[in-house]
Amino acid sequence: MNKKRIGLIGAAVGTSAAIGVGAVVAARRYAVGRARLAPDPDAGEPFGELRGRPLTVEATDGVPLHVEIDGPDDAPFTIVFCHGYALNQDCWHYQRRDLGRDGDLRMVFWDQRSHGRSGRSDLTHATVDQCGADLFAVLEATVDPDTPVVLVGHSMGGMTIMALADAHPELFESGRIAAVGLINTSSGELAELTLGLPMAFGKVFKATLPRVTRTLGGKPAELIDRGRRVGADVAFMVTRRIAFGDKNVSPTVVDFLEQMIRATPIDVIAAFYPTLAAHDKLAALEVFADLPALVVVADEDRLTPAAHGRAIANALNDVELVEVAEAGHVSMMEHPEIVTQALVRLIDRVRRVEEEERSA
Structure with missing residues (x-):
């Protein structure tokens, strides 16, 4: 060449x-x-300046993963945010800013391997499945086993959640994972990407x-x-x-x-x-099909078209599908108020379920 x-x-x-x-x-x-x-x-918005309590988590192959924690450690549940391809945890700027205002939510943000402040991966471990294993390591290091977790993923971050479900269905079946939010992502069929x-x-x-x-x-x-x-x-x-x-x-x-x-x-x-082109985790959706879920799609997303998100929503039983007009692949940055409010509704659903279980 x-x-x-x-x-x-x-x-x-x-x-x-x-x-x-x-x-x-x-x-x-x-x-x-x-x-x-x-x-x-947005000219005065402090992008990239919101920081939490830092923690380094070691992946199964030794790669150091950069993690930050916001909010009280005694919160009733924890929200873990997984960013997408070639981005980093700061892409959740608006959600981090707005959801953290009440001060009663515990949020975990992390940089996927080779992204942001995390360490570099070798080529053989630059895979969605390895990212799922990384997410498991982050959960083990940051969340008490008895604390319910809400997983939120954008693009490759959503695929990471699916990889976790595929490898560790027991987390979802036991109730440790209480809800899932999937934003601008796909369960597969990206070979023509x-x-x-x-x-x-x-x-x-x-x-x-x-x-x-x-x-x-x-x-x-x-x-x-x-x-x-x-x-x-x-x-x-x-x-x-x-x-x-x-x-x-x-x-x-x-x-x-x-x-x-x-x-x-x-x-x-x-x-x-x-690994994105080969991604195929449609079967993994069955693992959390009955959990409260949020799926966000954008009408002008050309990387993971809205049809991919609708297919995910169709495979889930307790899901809110939010379709964002005049939005591309980064709807949480382009129309943050819509995505944040949808996450608030998901969190409220989790709270209601937790309250019902305590009162039962």
């Missing part, structure tokens, strides 16, 4: 793969340029990815810099269409999203791509 072709594919990996967007750098140029004539209500690229280029991308990954392992710095510079030009054409559904999305939010993606090394993005 010649250097020009590797650079082009590297650009796609580094800037498209993160959330199904073409390249988020150009989104900032486009969105900020348009927004200069209008006020940006093109990450927001045109179909023809997406097929080339998929066929070339293994060789790109090996090349990145050999000389990452040069390819990262070159590829992401090329990707900035690609981004201008596709980011707004793929990343967001709302044409009035805050440029500050776009900028924050870009920073998270840029902080994820390009070889990490490439390493996790095959």
Whole structure:
């Protein structure tokens, strides 16, 4: 493969793969340029500055996982948030801010392996199943066995929850997992995933990815810099269409999203791509089919289309399906008030169940 072709594919990996967007750098140029004539209500938002009590949890293969805990340790239950592909725990900024205002909720946020502040994984362990094992380790280290847990996952984070259910159904059957929230995610059939690229280029991308990954392992710095510079030009054409559904999305939010993606090394993005394409956990949904559940889909999500979320909801018996209009793949950032209120309703359902069990 010649250097020009590797650079082009590297650009796609580094800037498209993160959330199904073409390249988020150009989104900032486009969105900020348009927004200069209008006020940006999120301009002063302290993105990335909300921090909790830190804890390092060791995964089964020794990778250190960065965990943060908010709220009182004696809360009646704990909410564990699992972020998506190429993001980190800070993508839950609005939910962390707003759900934490009452001070009576205990929340656990963690960075998936090779993401955020967590340690790097080797290639063989960059899988959804390993992420499920990581979530189990986080639960064991942060939540008392008698404390009910609400699991909330976005995109790959939702897949992580499904992997946990597949490997440890006893957690769900025993009542330790009290409820599940799945946001912009899928239970499988992502083999044709093109990450927001045109179909023809997406097929080339998929066929070339293994060789790109090996090349990145050999000389990452040069390819990262070159590829992401090329990707900035690609981004201008596709980011707004793929990343967001709302044409009035805050440029500050776009900028924050870009920073998270840029902080994820390009070889990490490439390493996790095959496990997303191969993801198939439809059967795992049966494990928590009777638990209180929330499924959030977005009408313009091109990475995990709304049909995938509806299929999940159809497999569950006690579920609220929330369909967000004018939203892309990161609905918890694009329309945080809708997602947060849906989580509040899920939490209220859990509280009612807990109260009924205590009074029985």
